[in-house]
Amino acid sequence: MVVTSRDVARLAGVSQPTVSRALRDDIRVSEQTKQRVREAAQLLGYIPSEAGRALSSGRTRRIGMLLTDLDSQFYSHIIAPVHRELERLGYQLMLHTETADNDTIVERLLANGLDGVILATTTIDSAAPLRLRDRGLPFVYFNRTGSLVDADATVVDAAPGYREAVRAAVDLGHRNVAAVLGPSNTSTAQHREQALRAALGEHGIVLDERLVRRVPYSSAAGEIAARELLESAGEPAPTLVFCGNDVVAYGALNAAHRLGLRVPDDLSVVGFDDLPEAAWPIIDLATVGFDIAGMASASANLVVRRIERPGDELERAVFASSFHLRRTLGPAR
Structure with missing residues (x-):
């Protein structure tokens, strides 16, 4: 038998809408009621429906990361920290891989019902940022930035x-x-x-x-x-x-x-x-x-902030570089 939010409501002694609000950490619900609802949900083994959450909030809580440079070893090191930070913030990472930055990318991103996008392999002349802006989908630049649209960015x-x-x-x-x-x-x-x-x-x-x-x-x-x-x-x-x-x-x-x-x-x-x-x-x-990991985490924070506070000023998070002397640099012959 599938446990529903109504079952949780009966056990917690609250209404079904209160259960939904409490599990979304809505500020209109007291901390005492939230705790009672969480305990009831845990006791019954209730798992909230992501689809239901999306319908009630207007968000899917899914963030896309767009990669077009599929052969680069660099990007394999940013996926995990982005995933961890988004998970901490209550969002899911959806990886989107394309072989080229073409006209169909934005439509595919929009079709997946994303709340926002991290652009990780943008070229200077890419039109994707322009189309994302025009379609109202929040996005941030990671490492590389485009020239056609100014946006939140993490750069070195x-x-x-x-x-x-x-x-x-x-x-x-x-x-x-x-x-x-x-x-x-x-x-x-x-x-x-x-x-x-x-x-x-x-x-x-x-x-x-x-x-x-x-x-x-x-x-x-x-x-x-x-x-x-x-x-x-x-x-x-x-x-x-x-x-x-x-x-x-x-x-x-x-x-x-x-x-x-x-x-x-x-x-x-x-x-x-x-x-x-x-x-x-x-x-x-x-x-x-x-x-690298810090910059990846920062990009996750920036895209969530842009989704939840769209009126905030644009932010450019700049990460300093330093030199690591190792074996491959020696005295000139």
Whole structure:
């Protein structure tokens, strides 16, 4: 026999609507009554219907996270902290994966009855934020931001981490520097390149455009670009390669190995993100990092706040970066 809210109401000695309000933590219900209803529900093994809640509140309490960069290892590390924070706030995480940011994405998001969306792989020119705004679906940017619509966002300030990394590299004698950066249609790649060039400029180092490649954030793309760059660089050859993220850096390490270059004896490599794998002894990647889990949790809080308090001012949560010196950065040869 299925236990209903009416059964809970009879046991608690309240009306059925009071049961619904009490289990939603409605401020119109006293704490004493809420406790009595919760105890009755627990005793009877009552599980509130999500569909019923949605009908009564006008919300599904489901938050979507949109990922289009399905091969990136970075995003596997943000799903768990976002899920945990949304669960704490009484929401469910619904993962939406697409192979491209196209015209059908927003319609699919809307069709799933979401209360809000976390955009995790937005490109600068994406129209999805514009369509979400026009359809009235709250959203926040995670890590990457779009240029067409301003919205709540969690982003990384790459400048302090790059200043530390470049200072460490200069102290080790590096002057001939190359870079395998991220795709130019992402805000992360643009910001990181600006921060890197500024940090190098403080030491009188100019990043030669001949020694720069811009590629998708993947190890395969990183390996191809790094190998082509190193083979065509000429003399003096670069002694250090800065990479757009750790995944690209893994590819650069593979390229160095295939070319017979020892890291860091012949070539140093620096990444960005400080993924957990970067600290593995077999990789031990020098990298610029930030609080990935904290930023993921912040994005969950921002989207819930936007849903529950739509009139609040937009918030941009900025996370500082720092440099982690490891084996792949050594003295210049």
